[in-house]
Amino acid sequence: DTAVSQTPKYLVTQMGNDKSIKCEQNLGHDTMYWYKQDSKKFLKIMFSYNNKELIINETVPNRFSPKSPDKAHLNLHINSLELGDSAVYFCASSKRLASGTSSYNEQFFGPGTRLTVL
Amino acid sequence: GENVEQHPSTLSVQEGDSAVIKCTYSDSASNYFPWYKQELGKGPQLIIDIRSNVGEKKDQRIAVTLNKTAKHFSLHITETQPEDSAVYFCAASNFGNEKLTFGTGTRLTIIP
Numbered sequence: 001d002t003a004v005s006q007t008p009k010y011l012v013t014q015m016g017n018d019k020s021i022k023c024e025q026n027l028g029h030d031t032m033y034w035y036k037q038d039s040k041k042f043l044k045i046m047f048s049y050n051n052k053e054l055i056i057n058e059t060v061p062n063r064f065s066p067k068s069p070d071k072a073h074l075n076l077h078i079n080s081l082e083l084g085d086s087a088v089y090f091c092a093s094s095k096r097l098a099s100g101t102s103s104y105n106e107q108f109f110g111p112g113t114r115l116t117v118l
Numbered sequence: 119g120e121n122v123e124q125h126p127s128t129l130s131v132q133e134g135d136s137a138v139i140k141c142t143y144s145d146s147a148s149n150y151f152p153w154y155k156q157e158l159g160k161g162p163q164l165i166i167d168i169r170s171n172v173g174e175k176k177d178q179r180i181a182v183t184l185n186k187t188a189k190h191f192s193l194h195i196t197e198t199q200p201e202d203s204a205v206y207f208c209a210a211s212n213f214g215n216e217k218l219t220f221g222t223g224t225r226l227t228i229i230p
Binding site for chain 1: 152154156160164207217218219220222225
């Protein structure tokens, strides 16, 4: 009954490897996000998808490639991992409101994936 | 783009006392200001939010105030309890823009 789930919870890998993190939400939301939280706890958005379309793409190395096979899933693939990629990665989701409405919907966060690159 | 500053970075208060965390933002178009609580090993969770059409909002022991003129907003926790110990983040955005810009976080420790 988890709302936003991520796998794996921990990921330890060598520099240069390619790895993926998976995210799934069962809230019926149509917008999903990836955030990176560094060792100082700074939380920064990386990507956002709405109905499988990319809507936010911050300045992130192109070694990071999000993939959204459907509205309930947003996976993050990272090529050629570097030491600086070590962080906790959070997936989140929300429901986009109809245009013209004056409200904002809460973003629900997953439990995070702690990535350690050795 | 939006820039959100948050102070203090760490805060320790005696159990039962009040805690105040302050944030300032730069983009005058921002009109939505949520506060998230992150417990150890977990993802951030929304605890309260405020929209620009109100100056204050309260939910039990938690309150948030907003000063749009000065572009700052604050989180107030009264009668603090040990379970309030966590990292708190403020954020800013505007309606129709899914992008949240987060502050740098405040580690709150409640001393029993």
